[in-house]
Amino acid sequence: MSNMTNQSGAKTSMLMRLVRMREFALIVIILALSVFMSFASPYFLTEGNLRAILLSFSTEGIVVVGMTILLIVGGIDLSVGSVMALTMAVAGKLFLVGLDPWVASLMGIGAAAMIGVVMSFFVTRVGLHYFIVSLAFLGIARGLTLVVTQGTPLSLFSLPPEFKFVGQGSLYGIPFVVILFFVIVGVADFLLRRATIFRRVYYVGSNEKAAEYSGIRVKRVKAGAIILCSTLAGLAGVIFMSRFGAAPPQFGVGMELNVIAAAVIGGAGLYGGQGSVLGAILGIALLSLVSSSLQLLDVPVFWQDGIKGGILLVAVTIDHIVHTRKA
């Protein structure tokens, strides 16, 4: 039961803390894989390849931020891929009927937030489980997307250049998407560690009853996390729309699995109370790095999903062993 910590000086315990942190382990793995790849493939360390890897996960990474916060509170959202597609369809359709693209995008994000509001009603007021509610909305949001688009991709080549800049432009040679991603991740990570409202997320996830008995308005915190997750999925949808100049109705199918896998590899548990934005981002960076590496090594693409699943299993197993030994 009791945890005998090594009390031999603060310095060693600080080091121990660092080593035990998931983020540290992930950085080490990412660096090791990068070093290996730089020898294994002459293309790995090229600017083009690194930029491609960054681009591949930065938009999805915004969804990972929302999912991580929701996982910390003890929830889960399977509908993010569908909500993202719905946002693109709504924003695209409104643009095509003549609305300003920025206003259309805001309304698209608003639609995503509304999905979050409705889901939070079913979770906190009706009392259904996140998994069931978001499974239903995985279908509902995708269905709405198909209705709005009539099943065919909306082509949005007429989007004005300043709007396309969000998804396609660069500042000082760095894709704007990547900058946006780092800003969002940086702010989210800081707030999650330091802001009072996000501390409540950890309390509720750690022990919902104890949170209630500490005067924390548990339902509000849960609803906030659900709505935030949907809204960030909407934001990612708008960025994708700008990047691709299109709104395909089947976009983002199966994305929730990749996003949840990244957050869990990064240290979030399915029982709440654990996880960090930095860890989750390192998780999705690792997954993208692995995909890219497999391509460079000419591993047939069919292997990818299996290998990613294996990484998830290994990460969670190690975590489980470390934690049960600690207890």
Added chain:
Amino acid sequence: MLNDIVLQLTNIRKSYGAIHALKGVHFTLRRGEIHALAGENGAGKSTLMKIIDGIVQPDSGQIVLNGDARQFRSPLEAQRAGIGFVHQEIALCPQVSVAQNICMSRINTEGGFLVNYREVRQVARAAIEQLADIDVNTLVGDLSISNQQVVEIAKALTLDCQILILDEPTAALTDRETEALFAIMHRLKAQGMSIIFISHRMAEIFEHCDHVTVLRDGEYVMDTPVADTTPEDVVNALVGRQMTHLYPDKLTGDPTAGPVILRAEAVADEGRVRGVDLTLHKGEILGLAGLIGAGRSELVQTLCGLRRRTAGRVELNGAAIHPRDYADAIRSGLVYLSEDRKGEGVFLNMPIAQNVSALRLDKVTTPFGMLDRRAEMDQARTHGAELRLKAGSLRDDVSSLSGGNQQKVAIAKLLTANPAVMMLDEPTRGVDVGAKAEIHALLRDFAEQGVGIIVVSSELPEVIGLCDRVLVMAEGRISGELSGDQMTEENIMALASGLALTG
């Protein structure tokens, strides 16, 4: 053949990492006896019982059952050897009927493909009838905790065991159920069964048991016939020191002499609290006694906004208050300590400092909505020192602390609100004797500093020893008030079971 030895454990050792749970313990069980096992929390009683039941394997030592050296690698093996175990924590399937729960192991071990549910119901009914009137078709999840405990016991009775282990079986039972349980224990004993009975209650040990074995800090202290010892000796043996002054001094004079801090009139909730009047005076510790289900916890939860108040009036320092929810009540100075520390009181996998600050995060928040982590640490340090909290680092998780220190963290959390009234539900449950005395002394200090203290407790010696005045509840109402010499176990029990006091 009356006194032959059924089970003998010699020199049992068991460590978990650096912690030595058992340091060479002996235990001897004779045929047809009720053998009490006593010890503080953490003394190693549960580990010892888990070894007998095959849940845990000892590092070294010998187990001899009916003359043969044995090793139980799983509960199933122990079960086959005739050992039944009623756990303290309820381990039943809530969505399944009482009958199927009682016959769980029977269904599990019996060959054949189909379950004979008619037989299952008959067996279950026969087992539970002797204990209480519970319909075997109800779902376990719909029963009260004490009835679930009864089911747990009935489950063990269906196994044809020669050794029955009961781990604090009476903790959740009402008096009547407890009496029924003892009657059955004596009957089983007469049939030649040996019973290991774990209990904290000296009265139960001395009234019903034949032998008592005492453990302390994983060590074997003594094994003696109950007839040859006294409750005082047993308490001293399990504490390891002379416990002369367990409770702090009480208030001198009339406990209601001080000004009224909290006044409730005709307070009711949605059914469990049915019109309660109470006054809490400055300086006193007010006890709330009664049977489980009498509405004590519900009453204090209603007072502090955790349950909806449907009628009545509550005044704090003379002004009427209407807390919308608990967050609101905290701001006006009413705080509540849950009876279920691990489930509802603390965040086990969060650092101590963050536990302490949970109730009033605004106090460690900067004007920009950010956490001031230094203030958070300082606050935890201040209240930790005030409560004599023993912890390695305030950054350690609460799970690393002992039960008593976890409880102090939960109390420190309440202190951050500068409470006007503290309502503590079973404040010393699952806390060892030493920490218990400390918590009692602290509560007395708070009362002297002018904080209103209401203590809900099922432990009568605690109510009598600690409180200046006690209100007894029965079926959602106050059935009587006692103070001074009138505060006796007999009077409290009489009021709790709804009888009027005689004399």
